[in-house]
Amino acid sequence: MSKDRVKLTLVRARTDTRAPLPLASSGIHAGFPSPAENFIEESIDLNKRLIKDPEATFYAWVEGDSMKGDGINDGDLLVIHKTPNPADGDICVCFINGEFTLKRIEHKDGKVFLMPSNESFEPIELLPGDELTVWGKVLASINLFTKL
DSSP states (O other): OOTTOOEEEEEEOOOSOOOEEEEETTOOOSSSOOOGGGGEEEEEEHHHHHOSOGGGEEEEEEESOTTGGGTOOTTOEEEEEOOSSOOTTOEEEEEETTEEEEEEEEEETTEEEEEOSSTTSOOEEOOTTOOEEEEEEEEEEEOOSSOO
16 A cells, blocks of 8 residues: 555444434533533434435544544544535545545646645645546544544
């Protein structure tokens, strides 16, 4: 795998389960501790919140740091929606010339670039003959302290 690619472990989104979790609607401050239980007013189901179209949604574990400038880090879990025609500026899972990469799609001067958000990586310019398939647009990146 070349240095500008990222390894993704793909996982199908499962939405037939319900897991309503307590939601502290007043927010959590990172300062002086307070008993959050006193402020829990509702619950949230992450399946309903993050997945609008289960048949076109999947997850992927990130391995690599080419998108760390966008807050996507090694070990994060991505929520991805299949979309064949992403908009300029979307962060997408791309399959280019037989390898996966996670990059921001950018159109400039009639050319298409796959842009990293880490200065250690070079943009990838699509050239004639390159084969690109966009698997989907990143809807959310979940930073997990430990991999599930």
